Amino acid sequence: MEVDAVAEKGLPDGALLLVVCGLAAICVVFGFVVSGPADVFHGLGKILFVRDTLITDYMGVGGVGAAFVNAGLLTLVVAGVYRVSGVAIGGGAIACLLLILGFALFGKNLLNIWPIVGGVWLYCRFKREPFAQHINTAFFGCALAPVFSEILFSSLMPIYQSLPLALGSSLLMGFVLPPAAAQLFRAHDGFTLYNMGFTAGIVGTVAVAIYQSYGFVPQPAFIWTSGNNVLLGGFLSLLFAGLIGLGLFIDRRAFVKMKDLLALDGRSPCDFIALVGPGPTFVNMGASGFVGTAYVLLVGGDLNGPVIGAILSIVGFAAFGKHPRNFIPVMVGVFIGSLAKPWSAGDPSIVLAALFGTTLAPISGRFGWHWGIVAGFIHSSAALSVGVVHGGLNLYNNGFAAGIVASVLKPVIVAIQSRFGVNPPERL
Structure with missing residues (x-):
């Protein structure tokens, strides 16, 4: 009876945050078990002071254990900020x-x-x-x-120059993100779920253009690890199960629901927790994680920091638009x-494109699976x-690309459907 009541009323914000904190704590424990305290703390030092341009796999920088401890600790701290801020926790916050x-x-x-x-x-x-009111924008940003x-640890400037420049640049970009995100959302109209990826791509492009005009050129990195599929695949399977x-x-009828x-199209905003409840949402999150992991293994990809990050992006947005x-x-x-095309499905960039490209799920959900394939x-x-x-200074590179794709493809789809007498979807 009590479980059924929870299923009907939903979980309080504290309980939803506790689920996220539980996942983060499991990552911390896993990190210490895999690498041991000495290696973890040594690896964390390397992670904190490395240039982070795409693609910098923290497992290759500080080790598997340090990468998971960094992830878990940072998430616990951010969850604490959400708690102190008193913000309502829904699918967007979970994502x-x-x-x-x-x-x-x-x-x-x-x-x-x-x-x-x-x-x-x-x-x-x-x-x-x-x-x-803007906390999701802050942390998505x-x-x-x-x-x-990149600026702070650049070898081109002494610390007394690089520190204020790095701090000032980042503060300024953070300042412009909320109004820019609100404006750029209109371009794709919710048909990509990573609106901040699109926004950060635009803002990052402007910033890089300015810095390049003064001779400061960011150097993209490529640190990519492999050989941990069994260990990491087993860990992810336990999380998703x-x-x-x-x-x-939480809800015995979660599979039924x-x-x-x-049946939801996923077009943003689409909070699954508010619409169908936490039980089915958590089931969807776990099932979606299994699908993403299975895809990587089937195409011969590597499970590492960037790939697991992409899989977790699917899991997170399985509370806010993806299924x-x-x-x-x-x-x-x-x-x-x-x-x-002249690349393999198992190539790093293509594996990431397949996983992060799921941000375009609303196109498939609203217009049909065939348009999702397109x-x-x-x-x-x-x-x-x-x-x-x-x-390489925008971590959401695929979100930037998807924002461009959605902004162009959505009006084309509507025009084609209108030509053949298909009723335009609602909210267009």
Whole structure:
């Protein structure tokens, strides 16, 4: 009876945050078990002071254990900020926190995210608005955290120059993110879930252009680890099975209610926790994680920091727009692209394009699976081309590419459907 009551009323904010904290704590424990305290602390030191341009796999910088401890600790700290801010916890907050957990394996760390967050806080003070109103923007906006690390640890300037320049640049970018994100959302109209990836790509491109005009050219990195598929695959399987089990514990009818969740198109904003409840949402999160992991293993990809970060982005947004029915067609489109183009489905950049490209799931959900395949096919090319303009300083490179794809493809789809007498979808 008590479980059924929880299923009907939902979970309080504290309980939802506790689930995220539980996942983060498991990552911390896993990190210490895998590497041991001495290696973990030594590795954390390396992670905090490394340049974080794409792609910097923290498992290759500080070891597997240090990468997971960094991810878990950072997520626990951010969850504490959410708690203190008093913000309501829904699907969007869950997605944001799991993106922190995932990207803290390859780009976000306990040092470099705070100037961006501080810039958003300054914007809130300037506008006399509560920080809770923009807290998701602040932590999604940590996509630009590498800017701080890149400038601070540059060998071109002494620390007394690089520190104020890194801090000032990051604060300024954080300040402009809230209004820029609100404006740029209109371009794709919610048909990509990573609006901040699109926004950070635009802002990062402007910043890089300015710095390049003064001779400062960011140097993209490529640190990529392999050989840990069995260990990491087993760990992820336990996490995802736990989420499915939790969903069933909260709501015995979670599997039955999944049909209601799968019927949603996912167009942003689409909070699954508010619409169908926490039970089916957690089941969807676990199932989506299994799908993402299975794809990587089937195409011969590597499980490492960037790839697990991409899988966790699917899991997080499985509370806010993604489900297997609407994101699998996009993955299929990227896979077909690998057959028709001069690269392999198992190549690092293509694996990431398939996983992060699921941000285009609303196109499939609203217009049909065939358009999802088209979106994935186009995205597989776009994602490989846009990184140069922001110099690898936007961690959400695929989000930037997907924002461009969605902004172009959505009006084309509407025009084609209108020509053949198909009724335009609602909210267009």
